[in-house]
Amino acid sequence: MTSPQRVRLRLSWQHPEFRAILYQIIVVGLVALAAWYLISNTLHNLAMRNIATGFGFLDREAGFAIGESVIAYSPSDTYRRAILVGIVNTLRVSVIGLVFATILGVVIGIARLSSNWLVSRLASCYVEFIRNVPLLLQLLIWYAIVVELLPGTRSALHPLPGVYMSNRGLLIPSIEGPSVLAVAIALGLALLASALIARGQRVAQRTTGKQYRFWPWLAGLCLALPLAGWMLTGQEMHVEVPHRTGFNFEGGWALSPELFALLVGLITYTAGFIAEIVRAGIQAVDRGQWEAAQSLSLPRGRVLRLVILPQALRVIVPPTTSQYLNLIKNSSLAVAIGYPDLVAVVNTTLNQTGQAIEGILIIMGAYMTVSLAVSLLMNWYNKRIALVER
């Protein structure tokens, strides 16, 4: 309204702005109408066929067992709890998978650019093989390897004291007791504090030019804080060694073959794609940047870390976000190898209750929430590293 070129909005067809607004209103209206029609039609049809609807079933007893769970669960819990177990299991795979796929992907991506012929060829072969075989097949292969090649429980491999490997999974001694949580939290705090100190040191180095030592801080914090946690919570910690009872092992920490196969499959598969993205990102940085940095006599590793990667990240982050989302969604293939993820649990639920539409809505909602959260996080990171134009 302020600029002189702009004409006052008039309600007439001759006015382009009015037309544009009207078209948009019509489109939104049509979309809303279509949604309303589909929903009401569905509800009507369900009612006509006497099919129960609604989310009331979530509070009924589930009555089925779940193979592995991070949180406490028993068959007498509700469907709500069972689905929560599924969500936590999916998150567990996703988080571990994202971290390791990223590490492996970066390593292989850099290896592809190595000047060593053998290393770069091997990395290329890996990428080509992994990218061109369907993920489901790879998962089944990993699962078959674990289940078929490892011996049964009776003749479990016993490479180290307290460590057992069999086709029931890997068992290692676990640390039990009330102090465990306190120590773990203290360790987390120590790492966080170290990161903050490192940051402070970097800022100080920029202003004063002096280099500060970081490792004494790290070592000191990582020893002192957990020790304090252990002292404060009554020094109750003991190692629990797995031992055989009847059919299975009791005690210790177990990694099931299903989880192992799913993790290895997802990590190796996604790493292949991330490797390509990393390679492309590094090659997108102008050759001159290398030469300029090397003329300052920086060693190759530092050139990569300080000059090349920060610029390459701008190319790397957006496509990597899609790969992250792919990994999360691909984790639903767990159904095929018997890992009780969200989809597996909801499948069972909707079979027992017959509430297919509600079940699918829950799956969609859960994946949407997780994926959008990852997207937001990555977009925020992407903005942070974006080229600041001065």
Next chain:
Amino acid sequence: MKIVHIAATAVLSLCLAGIAQAGQTFEAVKKRGFVQCGVSTNLPGFAFTDGKGEWQGIDVDTCRAIAAAMFGDAKKFKVVPLTTQARFTALQSGEVDVLTRNTTQTMSRDTTLGLIGVGVNFYDSQGIMVTKDANVTSAKNLAGATICVLPGTTTELNLTDWFRGLKMSFKPVLLDTVDEIKRAFASGRCDGITMDKSQLALARINYGNADKYVILPEALSKEPLGPMVRQGDEAWFNVVRWSLNALLEAEEYNLTSKNVDEVVKSNTAPHIQRILGTTPGMGKGLGLDDKWAYNIIKQVGNYGEIFDRSLGAASPMKLDRGLNALYNKGGLMYGWPIR
């Protein structure tokens, strides 16, 4: 907005007219000219493809019987292989007319899905199979065992109930296909597998060294398997129900696919003549030809014949009739009188 509303309502009612089939399945099937049955994807003995690519099995033959009753031609049917997850949705949405899919009849399935069980074409019970060298003689001493099971069936719940009832812990491993389960069991990933006993018997044969495996004696559940239809169409319900009963009646009176033509000519017993349609009147109430039951027997056989070729003496499974013998031979199969 009012015009939009009226238009939307008109569109809505048109669509509904297309979908709503309450009470009209019978008419729809008649008009289409063939029956669509939902069957298992691959379940030897119940629904499987033979060497020629033809569908065979007790569930498929039940479908054939319905087609023979409906059209006088047992070939007028199409099978739609369905997973356990998709089966009820496929029936609810009208993708199939009847579910002859190794499906357990339960109260919650009759009361919450908008479907209704019609009868039983196989009485089964769930069992557990273990390896011989596990030295287990009863399912009561499986505390702590790992059991492989198919997801999303009553099997999974019965297994959980069994262990809960005995206050024992166990670990389920859910694998999506029977083949995956068999493989996991063979390689020792699980201590036992659980399915309906008919399936266990078959799995045991498939392993090739049947002596290595033991099916434990306990029955974890009752599994009355039978066809289901949508609620609200009694005419169609009746066709399915009485096709089942015709199979049983035929076996009881020794009417087989081989001798039925003889019997039609020679036998004058009124109950036989009613079934075979020589005395007219029985088909009218069903809305079918009087020869409906004759067509079933002639083209598909009686229940005993079907059982023998799918699961019994003439099949690789060699299952005993057991609960599926006729009531006068110590079983539960009891054909309701066609009169």
